[in-house]
Amino acid sequence: MSVPKGHRDPSAPRRPGPGLVPLIGQLRSYERSWLRGDLVAGIAVAALIIPKNLGYAGIAGIPLQNGLYAAAAGAILYAIFGSCRQISMGPSSGLAAVAASAVFAASITDGNAVAAFVAGITLLSGILFLVLAVARMGWIAQFLSRAVVTGFLFGAAIDVVIGELPKLTGTEADGSNSIWELFSWVAGLPDTHRTTLLVGAASLVVVFGLRVVAPKVPGALVLVVGGLLANWLLDLGNRGVALVGDIPSGLPRLVVPDSRLLAEHAGTAATAALALVMIGFSQTAGDARAFAAKHRYQIDINQESVAQALANGGAGLFQGMPVSTSLSASSLNDHAGARTGVASIVSGVTVLLTLVFLAPLFAGLPKPVLAALIIEAVVMGMMDVPELRRLARVQRFDFAIAVLAVVATLLVGVLAGVVIGIGLSLLWLIAVTTHPHLPLLGREPGTQAYRDLAAHPGDEEIEGVAVVRVDGGVFFATADAVEDRIRDLIQERPGLGLLVLDAAGVNLVDAQGSAEFRELVRLAGEARVEFRVARLKPAVAAVLERDGVLDVIGRDHVHTNVHQAVEAGVRRREGRATEA
Template sequence: MESRIRCPNLIATLDRHLLPDGSPIPFRLLIEVYGVVTHWIPLLGDLRHYRPEWLSHDVVAGLSVAAVQIPTAIAYAHLAGFPPEAGLYASMLPLLVYALFGSSRRLILGPDAATCAMIAALLIPLAGDDQDAFLRLSAGLAIAAGIIMVLGGTARMGFIVNFFARPILIGFLNGIAISIIVGQLGKLVGIAVENHDVGPALLELLKRFGEFNGPSLLLGFATLAILILLKRFLPRAPGALLALLLAGMAVYALGARALGISLIGEVPSGLPDFALPQIGYQGVQSIIMGAVGLVIVSFTSGMLTARSFAARHGESIDADREMRAIGLANIASGFFGGFAVTGADSRTAVNDASGGKTQLVSVVAALSTAGVVVFFATPLSYLPITGLAAVLIFSAWSLLDLQAYRDLWGMARFEFWLALLTTLSVLAIGVLPGVVLAILLALVNVLIRIYRPEDCLLGQVPGIDGYNDLALSPNSSPVPGILIYRFEAPLLFFNAEHFKSRILSLVDRSDPKPRWLVLSAEGMSQLDSTGAQALRETYDALLERGVRLVVARPKLFMRRLGQAMRLGETIGNENIFFSIRSAVESIQRRESHSGEHEVPQLGPLDYLMREDVR
């Protein structure tokens, strides 16, 4: 976008110095094309301002990311049921695509625990034991999710990231972490667990305790211990790579077959080929809803990672551009042997800690991964499955945030129960249904809060100027004879009746009975025809009780609806004021001159209703 901002000055320079005949159309076109290209491909804009001293930082960060990425990509592929090369393929071309189109200088894309767990939950019931069908469906799922994201980003739908409230994210990640840990326990101890659900899987492990493979268990716990020690004493070291390297050397030296330890097996050497997944129309139908859910989960996860690291460096993230970039990366992954990817927090953290400056880090990481696939595929075949299980358990453990439940309990009980219910739903009914249920509950909570919003009575609070919430101090006092009420929500069709009944209830319970009710409308940010009608009915009901209604601080929308609904005629234009203070002073002045003729002053609604006001 910077290039587009500077375009007018550049065009003026061309007009004055290069094109005295006044025909700069080709140059204008070139500049406009360049502005569009740099808008869609931010890396080109970064390269314009690239500093030579950044190159060493980007290369070191890229190699560090690759060192972490290679073993974790294989582990996450194993988690979702893919062959190891699929995880490596998903860590190459998608990174290059995102490096071109992404707006974040820090984010690293790749396989992710939550995304892989969701892919497995969505596709295993559809593919069954057919590995080829599973791979085709996963490629189709990645492409479908990518197309949805590209279209959504173009249509400026990046705001969906806000649908994942913090309690939902906490509950979702904790549920994913628990399901991953339980799902990898069988591989850690060397047995194939038949049940995939958390409860049945734990029961099966207990029943098959005698079948545990001792060497696998020992190697798995040793790998886990190495990961913990490296995290504790060498936090910047590529722990997964070093731990799996030691585990692979151990099984190679001791003999995996003699020990009964399972290996990942042969990893094909070479780069992936372009392939169009043949899933048919029914296949598309079967994955399309899963693709929508995957978009919500993967895009939200990636955006949260991107925003958190951008905030550390005072950078901004364009959600719509990110949506397009992640979508294009997923399309590339689906067409070239991979699966759905998203922002990877662990690899992004490695990039940030290593001092990466631009998305050239992703380019170096992708090329390094490709080099390993081409030249070092054979050593990868000696990686033990129990070691991969240890890496996944360690990664999943870092996702657990049990302290967050305690914090939510102290802040907001509903959010605590929402987070806990999300976790239980993910574990009990699956990833996508659990997340959808949690989002629906959060939306219902929003509607409930609008249906029964916060409100308060205002009065004089010691030490505070104006009229404030009486609950702020036990020494607060209402204005004698006047009830000042503030409604903290839009007045719409689904809370209009609550608004009316709430005001009448407060009036009926007041002792002594008020003679006036001042409605502070500053919190009523919206009003529809039902709300306007409720306001008229409230006015009539108050008159029957001998109470006059006065409105203070109305919004400008009252001009539009007030004129159509004749609110000025009903309430009285002289009973509508720009401030609570002026409303109270007018009431007190009227009562002090009761029995005398008072000339009504021009109220705000009079002004708003005037035809010459625009």
């Protein structure tokens, strides 16, 4: 028996989903030929993320080794529990900026307390991820629109760059927001330390120049190695250039973050955790779908929430920082030949080996080199100029939302900028939902098709007849808008005798929406306008029938298409005219 194209043969075995521990399924079907690709990819990704995660830790204001703790925990735990085989999980510049903003908002200055607080909000975000996974509420991340995310990340990048400028010049700067901090830095430029400025400028030239002349070369790794060699050869520390300082070697210890510290700043911690979840989930879900589609395997978005919960929970318990998808690391993982989560485990183990054997070497890293590393990471990873241009070209309102998110982030801080961004997304959603498109339709010449008159002004309008299409649900949020449109139409057209409502776009009607249909019949009746409905969907018709509204409209006034509704109404009008 042949099976129609696009349908699954019911006799064929179902492919199992990823399961609670997807790595087990990957290992059961593991092929020897995959090992080389996984090993190469894992080591290549480690070479990329080790220097970058030093920078991300610097953004968050925590000890540099804590960034590596998070990188190892995130990579290993996601590899075990994540359903996407190519994703590389670890700290990111955007999440680091949120963590730094939370520390600033909580006014925490002690180094140990900062590290504990960042670890605490990381663990809290992991718990929130787990709640979303259990409740299957991953859709909550959709309330942060693409325009808002683009604007927030752009503003956060500017905020981070301004914060790193003093390290490039060897000066001090402070301020209540990014703008005042920038002014403070400019005011202190006469005190610039020349050697520090020279090292910082050279570092920026190297890291950005490599992107232009040799984009495949890992610029962050080159910059870190070069900075360490420069300090060794030129003794930069004794020339007044600030160095990173002592970095202890060894594996991370399991430490439960201070609950009292979180309780003291409960509002800030909860807001930061929510922001981390919404940003992290939106990044990972999109990347996971893309890699799964490319390599033709199945992922489970709910399992992705579980994986992020455990990755962030582990990062928090091992004194780390928030983790999520790194698109650059994931892309490198894919291009280097990663076939399973084994590649991420190799990356995590390589990071751990670095912590054990190489951590003290980073003590001689000049701070302006680290600043240049951070600036390159946020500029290239968070400032999406092409997307802003696209928003300006395609939808000016989305561009305005993105710009507002940028300004809000700069004026009130990264964390508050995320909250404002969520508010802007919700306001935009409410505005769109409560103002459905209600176009007038005309008949395409020589056909029975009815189209939007605004798009096709040459289409025919029948005298005394108006056809309105409702593009969206008729429910509590839209009922008033629909009624106002019909009321205005009746008042604007004194000779109107037939009103046809094209309900093809109506896929939702609640109790208030059903009552609204009854009200439209009453309005039309008072104005002596015949009311008919076309293309009513079965689910919508069922609601109207339970409410008795179909009988109020008249079952003979409900038609399968607009042409039938118009023809029936015109015939009835002509019949009445003849009788008169």
